[in-house]
Amino acid sequence: MSSLHAIYASTSGHTEFVLEQLAAFLREKGIDVSLRRAEKANIEDLFEGDILLLGSGTWNTGGSEGRLNPHMQAFLFDRAKDIDLKGKPLALVALGDQRYRYTARAAEHLLKFQKDHHGTPLLPPLVIVNEPYDQGERIRAWGEKLIVAISKPQIPSPKSQS
Secondary structure: OOOEEEEEOOOOOOHHHHHHHHHHHHHHHHOOEEEEEHOOOOOHHHOOOOOOEEEEEEEEEEEEEEEEEEEHHHHHHHOOOOOOOOOOEEEEEEEEEEOOOOOOHHHHHHHHHHHOOOOEEEEOOOOEEEOOOOOHHHHHHHHHHHHHHOOOOOOOOOHOOO
16 A cells, blocks of 8 residues: 655644544555654655645735645745656645635645646545544545545656656
């Protein structure tokens, strides 16, 4: 079975909770999962494992709402801004709060990174709105979809063949 390496940013603990729940579920299903916090991640972490998962909450920082967690923002759009993922299979997790206009806009930013840096999407992002603590069934259901996506043979993208 495949291995998954997740890079995530969590300041309030919500994203960390979701990733830990997902990791536990995937491990039960025989998938090797490793987790790395964005503030400790380096470029090489983007290429760990067979599958890359990026996770971030939506933050209202830097004078505007609807941004990535500052740690994920710094990692993806500063330190990793010039990286080419060369078709690496990618899954995304975004969190948000319905009290804000841009509820879970972190998903848009992660999708933009995936597209601009040539990652291969495995499935639509898992989007968790509001407190994640009672959304375990939703996390597991998305985890099942991720397992199905991982199990399908990957068609190499033109970028990964060069």
